[in-house]
Amino acid sequence: MASHAHHHAEHHKHPDFDPDETLSLDETHEDHGHHATPFWTMFIVFALLLFLTVITVFQSRIPTDIMPETMHIIAAVGIATIKALLVGAFFMHLKYDKPMNTVVMSATIFAVILFIGFCVLDLGARGVVERKEAGDIYTGGNLKLYAGSIKPEDKRPNHPLVAKPDGSITEAARKDHAAEHGNEGHGDAGHAPAPADAAHGEAKPSGH
């Protein structure tokens, strides 16, 4: 009898493996509760998140002649990833949970990396692979594709879908604005003066 009682007590140290176990109200299994969230750990994580947010703002202010735009994007995504890992591991308890939740999340992240990574690889390699075809791909897209979506009541004469199916939407908006307000178009109080289009616009598609 005594040995049985002993055995029973041993059993209860491993509730995960006890097929008979049910929750009775007077049972006080400490490990039935979840891992109690430690306050200071979480506070430090919160402070770190705020700190990294400030860092990412400063990083974005580095001039592009010191840090090229591609590096800016990589750094911004890197800092965001660290922040996301902090939130996931601590705030979302992945660090304290059974690993299954982390497995689900890792598989998802893997799928996202495949998805975005291969799109980027494809687009980035178009100048390298099949050069002949690459010459025909130009930035800007062809608005003819969307010509079906224009509403008949849209009478704006400069709208690229009405007047000139190969035109730019922003250019059409600019012309509409000029037609309505005379030619003093540039100078909206809410924004900095518009930089010259040549500086920031795309290279004009060749052959169009």
Next chain:
Amino acid sequence: MSTVPAPTLDMDLPPHARHVPQAHWRNAKDEAEAAKLGMWLFLATEILLFSGFFCAYAVFRMMYPGNWHAASSYYLDWRIGFANTIVLLLSSFTVVLAIRGAQTNRNWMIVVNLAITNLCAIFFLVVKLGWEYWPKIQKGELPGANFDYGNAQGSHDHIFLSVYWISTATHGFHVLVGIFVITWAMIKAMNKHYGPKHYTSLENVGLYWHIVDVIWIFLFPLLYLV
């Protein structure tokens, strides 16, 4: 008349202490962990949903590299995004504290922290709608073929605005849903449904809110900064 025996549960106990797992669960721990795993599977679909927008961002940015950063700083004010980021991080932290309140059996701590979380969420939406969406709608800084802003700075601003609108609007909708589920959790907390032994739905609401925060953690630098 047959008499139903009085339940052995102590009805003086608050609901969370009276919680008994559904019959098909071995114990409350398994029940809670399964619910949480289900929540994580849902969060996986959420991440995949937003990954489409991030993919569109990557593709369009590669297609219009010169225009992108200029459009970002021309149409968006980073200070608005920064304020909203801080507010969302704070709201994530208060959700953590709410769960700690449940674990340590302090009901006021759950209610107060969820209230702060909701205030943060409302702040986020008010800033987004009032200081970003409404002026943009009035000026015609709209996505794609709806673009009607006279002072465009580049030739493909409408593409940037397409990515901006679809990703932030979908995120904003998630914030709105978050307000409802946090309010629901708050009502449950007020009725003492959360305690050290049982706070599964509070935890899942928290997980949802954290993923909304994580999405914004990526949207903020990509749209407003770089």
